[in-house]
Amino acid sequence: MDTVNGSEIDLTVRLGNLQLRNPVMTASGTFGYGREFSQLVNLHRLGGVVVKGISLEPRPGNPPPRVVETACGMLNAIGLENVGVQGFLDRKMNFLRGMNSRVVVNILGDSVEEYGLLAERLTGVEGIDALEVNISCPNVKKGGVAFGTVPEMAAEVTRAVKERTDLPVIVKLSPNVTDIALMARAVEDGGADGVSLINTLIGMAIDPGTRRPKLANVIGGLSGPAIKPVALRMVWQVARAVSIPVIGIGGISTADDAIEFLLAGATAIQVGTANFYQPRAAEAIVDGLRTYLSEQGEDSVRSIIGAVRVVEG
Amino acid sequence: MDTVNGSEIDLTVRLGNLQLRNPVMTASGTFGYGREFSQLVNLHRLGGVVVKGISLEPRPGNPPPRVVETACGMLNAIGLENVGVQGFLDRKMNFLRGMNSRVVVNILGDSVEEYGLLAERLTGVEGIDALEVNISCPNVKKGGVAFGTVPEMAAEVTRAVKERTDLPVIVKLSPNVTDIALMARAVEDGGADGVSLINTLIGMAIDPGTRRPKLANVIGGLSGPAIKPVALRMVWQVARAVSIPVIGIGGISTADDAIEFLLAGATAIQVGTANFYQPRAAEAIVDGLRTYLSEQGEDSVRSIIGAVRVVEG
Amino acid sequence: MPEFQEKSQILLKETVTCDIFRLTLQAPAIAGAAHPGQFVMLQVDDSLDPLLRRPFSIHQIAADGTIQIVFKVVGKGTAKLSRLAAGDTVDCIGPLGRGFPLERMNRLCLIGGGMGIAPLYFLAKRLLQAGIQPENDYVLLGAATRNELTLFADEFFDLGYTVKTATDDGSLGHHGFVTDLLEPILADIERVYTCGPFPMMGIVAARAQAADVQCMVSMETHMACGLGACLGCTLAGADGKYIHVCRQGPVFDSKEVAWT
């Protein structure tokens, strides 16, 4: 509970069994393992931190260049570089356990089995509060089609993870699909406790001078303010399609951005690319949210979730 | 033919039977019926003008607000306001016929039949050089699913148009799909002489103060520099998937932007939202293209089409 | 109607209040063609954020090829514009839209609220050139507080008009709405020109229409192009159809607009 102008404003939200002190989290891959920001941000004030995607084995990632700026956004092709699950548990969890914020571990795999194994390894570990399943990865056994573009595959991954863990399971949806609500319903049916969206849009950039793609990987993921309108639309569509909580992600950098997602139906939000250019963005959003609620005469953030006023035809 | 530094640079490109003096066109809905820009732009220097989408009957469009600015982009929900095919022929064609540039008429309908009828009405009209078929519209007979999201429906519309016209038929693809190459192949199989892409991404914006969507229509189409990386990626994917010419659209505002699309495999490009903030963008792109080709020692723009240097794994 | 795109240097920047500024721009082609009630679309620089041009009424033109605009800082675009200084350059498209009708009429009333005052000064000056007796005409100006108003009130006064003011805080003139000033004089008047917030103009329009006085209103909407191309700038018209502000307007007869 926090107090503004003498009145108490309740910022807590629930993602299934998981209570967050406030709805503001940081997005996977944009906040390292928390520690990277500890000098600049008060980590204890955040609702939660989602760590960089973890795979069974360490991954070296893609060759450079891996990032390129675009209009109000950036493309990345990090290639899911990470320390692997063992490295994560050995070297990263200790710091994360010291935070007041929730710790969500983002996982990724090449096959349904890998997701299941990861869930198993991360369950029962002190300090891990939830899993976020990144399904924007290619299913190597199915010719490299991304799990997140085929409802059945997405549901299968969800089930595999749910079977191996009692942690809340949030499935992170890919926006590169025709019908995002269909994907959300599929993972809901697969047992997901929540969905988060959006992951990056697939994009590309070319250097006219050299005629080469600006990313060594040719294509990469587009993030940042540029994609916010698409993300918000998808969150709105998904929030109406499922009954599990929705976490909004995509181009959020100010409290107003976050409020748009909450109004559209998100129970919580994640700040991604904004951490890079404004490390204090998430903290500032917590403050701004409180100011907004107080100005609007609301005593709980939950009152604005899904409260967009749409006159349907 | 134009001359730079004494050497001649050939900017002409062919879209099937249709030769353009240069690959720079203006995109439907962003350049009115040409005349709106005639005081500010030398229309004769453009490769072509694609007019605002035309339907069988005049349409009033959506209630306001219809446009809202977003980060490096804008959302529009014009609702396909237009003068209808008869109004177009009576009141707009005369001016368009006076231009040296090619005239492409963008058409839209609620049903396959409407597209066919429109093609018929516009065929044999002096001064119309090609049709561009906007398939990002809802198929009213199929519960409002957009033609452009179902390969079979897209192919059917293409066939219906091709049967009624001998004009070159360009099908304009919607980016709101999982597999853009699949859509492109479907319309190629349907007989399209070319594809243009991308139309707008679907997006949304909410006003935190009023809690209302910023567009009266709730959702709208995202355009402008923000979407360029997605558009470029899709053009690259489609250019490798089909053998008909590809027209690149999406966030193009400078010569470098246009060159990226040509390198990715586009035979021509269309300038959209940039016309609003820089009416001379298309003209400047023609100039910039010539400068680039001369600096790169190329004597024809055709040498750079698809010339991106990708080292495939 | 002729339209131009000019790289316009800022010759003078006047600070009216802490968030209202007046710029004098070198724009000879636009100045040469401008008509009261028309506007320009301004681009501050080639940054893509904010992306679109912003519309501003032409506040005044001068024989030396300059135009003036007056603006209030309300968001990103105007904030950026306010950080420019004399010597800087903006990109300017204009003159755009259909301005005010100027045919000779006796007993006019110009009613401006907030930044809506801006185009009325150009109108007032042009009416003088058309030979109208300003002392018989009213200029009613409203704003939030005194310092947003004094400069403009003085300038209209100097032209010879009968000027009345209203402020929300009562710091200058009538304490209340500028529309309150209209009622007592309405009987005398043949035509009202008004520009300001939508609700204010709605009240002016209603009173004028009730008294059978012609009322010309200058409308505001979001504009992407200002050129009639995007079809984004619609408002609901009185006849149930949409009106397009940038080309059919921004000036309309109040009877053409749906006020509810």
Next chain:
Amino acid sequence: MPEFQEKSQILLKETVTCDIFRLTLQAPAIAGAAHPGQFVMLQVDDSLDPLLRRPFSIHQIAADGTIQIVFKVVGKGTAKLSRLAAGDTVDCIGPLGRGFPLERMNRLCLIGGGMGIAPLYFLAKRLLQAGIQPENDYVLLGAATRNELTLFADEFFDLGYTVKTATDDGSLGHHGFVTDLLEPILADIERVYTCGPFPMMGIVAARAQAADVQCMVSMETHMACGLGACLGCTLAGADGKYIHVCRQGPVFDSKEVAWT
């Protein structure tokens, strides 16, 4: 290592050439913690275009809580930075990364090319404080032309170093590459510090390694965060693994880097 985010006022803007500038920034926390070879991530304003911060080496710090950066206009971000004036404020994160090793060694050689000169001045000053005899040490500076070099060459000279210069157009010092100046003196040297374009540093590294002289290089890549979070700033390491420039570097032993 401590890191800070400060709203830094520009106290002084020096124009070195038409496109090279030196800014003195009020950044007491960063100045207090900075180590030569470290950098800052700068944000000009809250516009979203360009979106990301830009990295700049710390060129110098002063006891009054200021830091200096030197930069060349090469694109959007630096162009925007160059339009600021004394009194304006930028948002500054730093000091970031691992700087140059400073343990006592005789006969050092600092080799800077272009903007790579920037961090070497801070290094040169700090080495003096560590008690090194500058007259025995070389500073080799290269640039395109004379006016990009004179200011810096004079300043290193004033510290007491033996300074040699090279320019591409021969307008100052050796007509050719700064790397040409290294060969004749290499035998005397125990450690080389270098910062500049990748090919230049590659040549320096090759020569130093061939002569078995330790060589510290300061690397450049695209950086999104500068904080070790995005994993975007990789380069190929000599052992086939990737190195992360912002946290493991920007300063590396040249043997850690893959130069081809």
